[in-house]
Structure formats: structure tokens, C-alpha cells
Amino acid sequence: MQLDPALCYEAIKSRDARFDGRFFVGVSTTRIYCRPVCTARTPGRDRCTFFSHAAAAEGSGFRPCLRCRPELAPGVAPVDASRSAAHWTFARIESGALNESDFERLAKEYGLSSRQLRRAVVGEFGVTPIQLAQTRRLLLAKHLLTETRLPMATLAHASGFSSVRRFNALFTSRYGLNPMRFRKTSGEAAGQGVTLRLAYRPPLAWVELRSFLVGRGAVGVECAEGNRYLRTVHLDGRRGWIAVQPAEGRNLLEVEISADLVPVLAKLLPRIRRLFDLDAHPGLIDQTLSQDPRLAPLVAARPGLRVPGALDGFELALRAVLGQQVTVKAATTLFGRFARAYGEPAQTPYAGLLYYAPQAERIARAELQELIDLGLTQRRAQTISDMARAVASGELDLDGGMRIEASLERFQKIPGIGPWTAQYVAMRALRDPDGFPYSDLGVMKAVGLTRPAQVIATAERWRPWRAYASLHLWLGLASGG
Incomplete structure (x- = not known):
């Protein structure tokens, strides 16, 4: 750059x-x-x-x-991140990809040779992929050293290091201090959960973000308690919960994470950042959208509006399919039934958190009639079953492991997945800032048009932030302004 x-x-x-x-x-x-x-x-x-x-x-x-x-510091969220090899690699490294696989495999996922992908990363960031991964691990370790009292072995593994010895050596050589000497005296008690702070660029429309997530989530899986957002988390076999709220007077979110999720922090924290769209550039986005007279009053009413993301791509896709051609309320009711039927019971300190979200593997094993009995048509039940099997088998990746174009192409091969569902998943689960459900009835009504082709033409001026424009239109329509 x-x-x-x-x-x-x-x-x-x-x-x-x-x-x-x-x-x-x-x-x-x-x-x-x-x-x-x-x-x-x-x-x-x-x-x-x-x-x-x-x-x-x-x-x-x-x-x-x-x-x-x-x-x-907030992360990098470039305009063309969904189509840039370097930024795709950066996002995968931030999610811990090089902790579990080598760079050759990462390059193969993108469809390039390791030499080509390495050259793209060095050209964009000025450092190699390995240097990016090392800095990511070290800064996460520094974050945990400063704000927690986690045991060193737990902290090293949570940061993505394969051994405490490797962690100590790299931290000392890079920062000039042994981790034990660096550690602050304040923090959480060892063995308990952790509370970390995540920064964002202001402004942040927190109330709208929290309300959108809770209003479209499954009852018992996520909820609001005062100004806090709560939800259960199931990641890599680990189960727990998070509680999130803004830090008063600061551009930070305070994120409380249960102890059982500490071993997967390296994967969880990037997902939390995506869930709340914390790496967005609201000044740039709002400025671009405000140039359209249709959107200007909506942007002025909700500065810093984020596109709510997803902790789990399959969970979001399930919610999207259940939302096809029904009201938000009806879709939320159906989603709650799936959580009760296929989500494991959860034990948390919060009365509103009762289940973990249903996993693809569990639904893939369900009989079709079981899904129909939850209130679905046979066709929609078949779509969900096919989607669950594709995700469970690894044929379909809805968490950003593939290029967005490749994921959407595979996704739309499933009968019952059309452009609306694909674009909704693109904007929320795959984090495409230009994802645009152009055929959405709410979007068409908000802009006063009746044909998708007209909406696409009108939305050209909103590029590359059409996902944000969609959210402004939905919320403006819901509020009557």
C-alpha cells in the first residue's frame, strides 16, 4: 500500500x-x-x-x-479485499490459517502457486506471509500478557505458538524482553475467562448493530442484556459464550470470553471482529453513500452503521434460507426451532443463553421429514439438507476459506439457493463490502423501483459499499425514514 x-x-x-x-x-x-x-x-x-x-x-x-x-489497532479492510490475493491471504493468516497448514496449502486454496501468492503479499504489505503470521501471533500474545493472567503455556498456545519455548524465543528476540518480565500485574485470575478490548474506527452505531444481530438470531443462542450483546459459541469443538459491550468514552469494545474458549482465541478474535465489522472505515463509507440523495438522510441518521457479520458461515446461511420469502419474525421463529431441535444445551451465567447454534454435521444427519416437521416445505427442507451436507463434507466453505467468487459459485449450485440468498451470505458471512441482495423486496421498495435490473443500475454509485447501502435501506424502511 x-x-x-x-x-x-x-x-x-x-x-x-x-x-x-x-x-x-x-x-x-x-x-x-x-x-x-x-x-x-x-x-x-x-x-x-x-x-x-x-x-x-x-x-x-x-x-x-x-x-x-x-x-x-483496527485491522485492514480494503475496498477490494474480496478480489485481492494479498488481502485474502492476510485475512486467512489473521484467522490463524498458518497455525494449522503450510503456505503451499494456503496458495492451493486460492488457486495460485506459493511463489505467486508470496509475491502478491510482499508487493502489498512489504513483508512475507510468515512475517505477517509471526507478528499476528506476537501481538496477540502481547495483548493477552497485558490484559490477562493466563498461564504462560495456555497463553502461548492461545496465541498460535506450537510451544512455549518457541514463543519465549521469538518474543524475547523481537521485543527485547522475556514474556514474564513483560507481563503486567493487572489482569484476570488465572484459569478464568478473559476480558479483552477490541478497537474500532469511530463512529460505531452500536445500538443498531446489536439490535440487528439479536433480532435475526435464534432465541436462546444470542440475546441482549441492557447494552450488552450475549451469545453462545461453538468453535473447533470448544463451547462457551461471549459478552460484548462498548467501553464508555473510548473507541473500544469490551469482550468477555468464557474460559473454555481461551484455547481457540486465535481463531475466535478475528471472527468477533468480523461479527461486529470492527475493521470498517466508516468515514470513507459514509462519505461515499452520502453522495446519493436517497441515502444521505439515512446515513446522517445512523453514522458508523456496520454490516453485521457471522461467527459461523453455516449458521448464517441457515438463517438466510429460512428467511426466503417470509417475514423477519417468521424466519426468526423457524431459526429458534432449529436451535432447540439441533443445538446442544448450554450452561452459561446468562438466563437468555440456552443453546449452541446448530452445526452443519448434525443437520446433515437429520431425516428430511424431521426438517419438514419444524415447519418447512419439502423443497426448503431439501435445500437445507443439501447445504448442510456440502458444508459438513468440506465441499462448501462459507467462512472465508475460499475466494468469495468460488464459494458463491459452489453455493448457488445447491437447488433452492438463488441470487438473494447468495448475496445475503456474501455480505454477512463472507464479508464482501459490495455484496448486494438486489432482488430484495425491501430494497426495491425503499428506492421506489420494481425491477432488480433497475436497482442494480441505481446502485452503481454506491460501489464498493453496496452491502452498507442495503443495511441503511432496510433500517430506514423499518423505521419509516
């Missing part, structure tokens, strides 16, 4: 939160790198070097600032 040094320096002088996570500044005299919002005294321009990613700063010999904590 090309950086304009003059613009970057103006951003750090004003501590402009819009640039948080979009670049980092290394200070030559201290060999420390910071976020643009760091509250330390602004260094002279001649002492500043700007980097597009934390890994590039660390690769040049800079250590992370202990005051602004680069590990808290």
Missing part, C-alpha cells in the same frame, strides 16, 4: 482516529512504532517512518509502543 508521508504526518499530529490501523509510525530515536492516535509527544517529521502494517514496522527493527499498544 502506498503511503503519503505528508498526509500520514498530519494524521499523527491531529491523532486522527480515522487513520487508526491504516498505517503505523516508527520513530528512529526510540526504535518504537505507534498508532496514529498515540498520545505520546509527536516526534519530528525527520524521525518518522511510516508503515502500512505492524509486521513491516517490526521487520524494520521497531518494537510496539507500550502506551498506544499497536495490537489494539
Whole structure:
């Protein structure tokens, strides 16, 4: 990514939160790198070097600032992330892909040779995929060292390291301190869950985001308690819960994570960021959409509106299929029946969390009549059964493991999956900022058009943020404005 040094320096002088996570500044005299919002005294321009990613700063010999904590910075969410090999690789590495497989396998998933994909990553970020993965693990470890009292072995494995010895060696060589010496005195009690802070670029329309998720989730799987969002989580055989709320007066979400989920933190945290769309650039998105007179008043009413994501792609796809040609209320009722029938019972501290979301493997084993008995037509039951089997067998990936185009192509081969369902899954589960359910009746009504082709033509000016435009139209229609 090309950086304009003059613009970057103006951003750090004003501590402009819009640039948080979009670049980092290394200070030559201290060999420390910071976020643009760091509250330390602004260094002279001649002492500043700007980097597009934390890994590039660390690769040049800079250590992370202990005051602004680069590990808290929002991530990279480029305009064309869904079609860029480098950014797809970055997202997969952020999700822990290189913790479980080698780079050759990752390149094969994308359809390139490892040399081609490596060249794309180095060209975009200035560092190798391995350097990206190492920096990701180290910054997560630093995050946990600072905010928790997890035992070192637990912390190392939760950060993606294969051994404590490897973790200690890399942390000490990169940051100049042994992890035990680095550890803060404050934090959670060992063996308990953890509470971590995740940053975002302001503004954030939290109430709308929380309400959308809860209003379309399964009763007993997710709920709201005051200003908090609660839900159960089933990931890689681990079961637990999360509780999320904004930190008062700060651009942070406080995320409480149950102890049983600590071993899968490296995978869970990126999913939580995607669930709340924390890496979005709301200033850029809102500015683009506000240029259309149709959307301008909607954007002004809900600045910082995010596209709600998904912790599990199959769960979101199931919700989308159940929502075909029925009301939101009816779809939510059906989703609740599936949770009770196929979701395992959960024990949590919260009265509203009773089940884990149904897994593809469980529904794939169900008889077709079982699904019909939940209130489905035979055709829709068959679609869900086919979809569950495809996900359970690994033929279909709805969690971003494949390119968006490849996932959608495979998804739409399932009878009963049309453009509306595919685009809804693209915008929420596959995180395509330009995903656009153009045939949605609500979208057509909101823009006063009757044909999908007309909607597509009108929406050209909303690119590459049509997913955000869709959400503004839905919420505006629901509120009558």
C-alpha cells in the first residue's frame, strides 16, 4: 500500500482516529512504532517512518509502543479485499490459517502457486506471509500478557505458538524482553475467562448493530442484556459464550470470553471482529453513500452503521434460507426451532443463553421429514439438507476459506439457493463490502423501483459499499425514514 508521508504526518499530529490501523509510525530515536492516535509527544517529521502494517514496522527493527499498544489497532479492510490475493491471504493468516497448514496449502486454496501468492503479499504489505503470521501471533500474545493472567503455556498456545519455548524465543528476540518480565500485574485470575478490548474506527452505531444481530438470531443462542450483546459459541469443538459491550468514552469494545474458549482465541478474535465489522472505515463509507440523495438522510441518521457479520458461515446461511420469502419474525421463529431441535444445551451465567447454534454435521444427519416437521416445505427442507451436507463434507466453505467468487459459485449450485440468498451470505458471512441482495423486496421498495435490473443500475454509485447501502435501506424502511 502506498503511503503519503505528508498526509500520514498530519494524521499523527491531529491523532486522527480515522487513520487508526491504516498505517503505523516508527520513530528512529526510540526504535518504537505507534498508532496514529498515540498520545505520546509527536516526534519530528525527520524521525518518522511510516508503515502500512505492524509486521513491516517490526521487520524494520521497531518494537510496539507500550502506551498506544499497536495490537489494539483496527485491522485492514480494503475496498477490494474480496478480489485481492494479498488481502485474502492476510485475512486467512489473521484467522490463524498458518497455525494449522503450510503456505503451499494456503496458495492451493486460492488457486495460485506459493511463489505467486508470496509475491502478491510482499508487493502489498512489504513483508512475507510468515512475517505477517509471526507478528499476528506476537501481538496477540502481547495483548493477552497485558490484559490477562493466563498461564504462560495456555497463553502461548492461545496465541498460535506450537510451544512455549518457541514463543519465549521469538518474543524475547523481537521485543527485547522475556514474556514474564513483560507481563503486567493487572489482569484476570488465572484459569478464568478473559476480558479483552477490541478497537474500532469511530463512529460505531452500536445500538443498531446489536439490535440487528439479536433480532435475526435464534432465541436462546444470542440475546441482549441492557447494552450488552450475549451469545453462545461453538468453535473447533470448544463451547462457551461471549459478552460484548462498548467501553464508555473510548473507541473500544469490551469482550468477555468464557474460559473454555481461551484455547481457540486465535481463531475466535478475528471472527468477533468480523461479527461486529470492527475493521470498517466508516468515514470513507459514509462519505461515499452520502453522495446519493436517497441515502444521505439515512446515513446522517445512523453514522458508523456496520454490516453485521457471522461467527459461523453455516449458521448464517441457515438463517438466510429460512428467511426466503417470509417475514423477519417468521424466519426468526423457524431459526429458534432449529436451535432447540439441533443445538446442544448450554450452561452459561446468562438466563437468555440456552443453546449452541446448530452445526452443519448434525443437520446433515437429520431425516428430511424431521426438517419438514419444524415447519418447512419439502423443497426448503431439501435445500437445507443439501447445504448442510456440502458444508459438513468440506465441499462448501462459507467462512472465508475460499475466494468469495468460488464459494458463491459452489453455493448457488445447491437447488433452492438463488441470487438473494447468495448475496445475503456474501455480505454477512463472507464479508464482501459490495455484496448486494438486489432482488430484495425491501430494497426495491425503499428506492421506489420494481425491477432488480433497475436497482442494480441505481446502485452503481454506491460501489464498493453496496452491502452498507442495503443495511441503511432496510433500517430506514423499518423505521419509516
